[in-house]
């Protein structure tokens with residue numbers, strides 16, 4: 129039922145942004161309200177003494193038609209014209225009706241409220257414009273109030289109908305104000321809801337890597353900063369990088385490369401068991417895992433599991449030779465306890481250490497874990513954990529690898 133009624137104020141709204149739609153809908157709603165609210169007056173004039181009130185009856189009919197005309201005007205996308213027609217019509221209606229029946233029936237009060245609300249139809253009226261409109265309406269109200277007293281009007285209303293009509297006019301003005309306030313409240317709630325939803329969506333977008341769905345580097349930086357400032361030690365960081373990924377792309381194409389990164393990310397996520405651990409795509413084919421409250425030994429264990437899990441995926445990487453598959457090189461670094469040299473530093477130092485460890489893992493032949501303590505006093509032996517000799521690449525590819533891969537491969 130409400131959905132059917134709603135269709136009445138939809139003309140002109142299609143294809144417009146939400147804010148514009150709301151203004152057009154309000155314009156249509158006020159046009160409809162102005163028409164509907166005039167109907168009881170019309171019934172009274174018609175049933176009580178049509179001959180006496182014929183003048184005001186036909187004047188009202190004309191104003192009702194003009195109120196309704198905003199629907200086709202908005203439908204034709206003449207939005208400003210529709211708003212102006214409504215405002216001018218409201219003011220003229222106020223003036224003409226009080227000219228006929230006087231102000232004692234309070235009709236001017238009703239149309240004054242309507243006209244005051246109509247001022248909001250204009251796109252963000254500045255304070256001077258809004259003040260000018262309200263001042264003009266106030267002057268109009270005062271003129272009608274003092275000009276059209278009961279002895280100076282064309283067709284005065286008899287008692288007690290004048291009191292009934294006054295009550296009806298005041299009730300109508302209050303109802304109209306209530307409805308408009310309700311509509312505004314709804315619109316504000318709706319806009320706030322939309323804003324909250326889009327903020328949440330934008331926040332997710334800005335923190336997520338679109339390819340893998342993992343957190344991105346921004347989240348890594350925030351997590352490192354957070355854990356560092358909480359001093360939640362021990363704190364470990366794992367960094368890993370897909371080996372010879374350039375050759376993978378060259379061999380299988382970029383789309384397959386993307387797919388490979390997605391599988392690596394999903395497998396790495398499966399290795400993590402604690403909800404406090406954060407896996408991020410650091411960039412390109414490089415990933416990182418922040419491990420709060422994890423010491424070096426546990427972090428190394430996890431890194432080893434990671435290495436064997438990715439190798440266990442058996443993702444073909446035949447650019448490296450027949451039967452070769454995708455592997456990763458892993459760098460691990462940890463801080464065990466606070467030492468004077470930690471004070472004044474931040475989490476990026478841990479990142480540099482893990483990166484350095486990963487670089488060493490590459491130098492040592494890839495597909496292995498290298499550990500580096502973050503601070504000299506806490507240094508533990510580097511380790512070479514997962515020796516996994518790659519199948520011998522065929523000579524032709526080997527030559528091209530050397531040419532493409534440069535000094536890192538040596």
Ligand SMILES: Nc1nc2c(ncn2[C@@H]2O[C@H](COP(=O)(O)OP(=O)(O)OP(=O)(O)O)[C@@H](O)[C@H]2O)c(=O)[nH]1
Nearest residue numbers: 369370371372373374375377382385386412413536
């Ligand atoms: N398919 C795909 N490739 C990417 C993406 N991001 C980075 N890459 C590619 O990853 C490759 C990284 O190459 P390099 O930095 O030379 O490293 P690598 O070939 O893995 O060699 P090592 O790291 O030394 O083992 C580049 O060819 C990038 O184009 C991505 O989102 N999708």
